[in-house]
Amino acid sequence: MLGSTADAEDVLQESYLRWSAVDPATVEHPRAYLVRVVTRQALNHLRAVKARREEYIGTWLPEPIRTAPEVSEDAILAESVSMAMMLVLETLNPTERAVFVLHDVFGYTHGEIAASVGKTEVTVRQIAHRARRHVQARRRRFEPDSGATREVVQRFLHAAASGEVQTLMDVLAPDVVQISDGGGKVVAARRPVTGRAHVARFVLGVLRTTTAATRIEYATYNGMPAARFVTDGELDWLVAFEIHDGRITGLYGVRNPDKLHHAEKVFPLDRGGHEPWKP
Incomplete structure (x- = not known):
């Protein structure tokens, strides 16, 4: 929903304070509440x-x-937390985002969602349809982290580190997109880099700035294969890879x-299950 661990913790803290002020005996459906x-x-x-x-x-x-x-x-679940999907969710308004996540990811009914967002069930159905159509038009091809996707990442990193331009180009899709987020606090590309040749040139330029003290670690982030660039024990760069075919x-x-x-911190995400309830 929020795209930020700190923001999510703030919301949960505020929600817990509200829950602690309520007599549980007066709540018929605690989970729904x-x-x-x-x-x-x-x-x-x-x-x-x-x-x-x-203003970012x-x-x-x-x-x-x-x-x-x-x-x-x-x-x-893996797709719902992928970087690409999170960026698509950012293009929805808050209510559309809540309805899409609750219905398409967590499986809540339109009636249940209506009580959560303060809308009628008919309105929620309309919002869900509009949000789903918006997401489907913008969602990118996605393959979760696996042995096969990690092999692709390994070939990419080896080619980039050794300066093998052609091998690097071969592992990139023609319409590949590279997005960097430095928040104005560290050096990063201000705009997305698109196209195989431009991305390859950008990656080679970035790797030239790394030092001998930098080590690369494989990990899974947002359900995607990723590489962590660690220098002197500090994580200073993290790249998640979207792979298709x-x-x-x-x-x-x-x-x-x-x-x-x-x-x-490792998050063992779980969509979970829930008993249907009537608001």
Whole structure:
């Protein structure tokens, strides 16, 4: 919903305070009540940070989430937290985003969602249809982290480190897009880099700035294969790879130190299940 660990923690803290002030005996469906509270707090937060996002220096990327390997086994969950999908969700208004996430990712009914967002069930159906059509028109091809995708990343990194331009070009899709997020605090491309030749040139230029003290670690972030660039024990660059049919279609590089703050924690995400309830 929020694309930021810190923001999510703030919402959960506020929601917990509201829950702790309620007598549980008076709540017939605790899970439904909590979903409603958290959803509304998230909506309020999204509306409040809109101006902050518009003033962001350079391209904004969601905060990378270090996901447990098993997340990649759930295709719907893995795609829902992928960098590409998070960027698509940013183009929805807050209510559309909440409806899409609750219905298409977590499986809540339109009636349940209506109570959470303060709309009628008919209106929620319309919002869900509009949001789904918007997402489907913009979603990118996606393959979760796996042994096959990691082999592609390994070939890419080896070619980039050794300066093998042709090998590097071969592993990139013709319409590949590279997006960097430095937040105006570190050096990063201010605009997306598109096309195989431009991306290859950009990557080779970036790797020339690394030092002998930099080591590369493989990991899973947002359900995607990723590479961590660690210098002197500090994570200073993280790249998540979007791969389709054996070629890299997207690179998402996060350098903003504020967004790397939570990058060590592993999130064992779970869509979970819930008993139907009647609001």
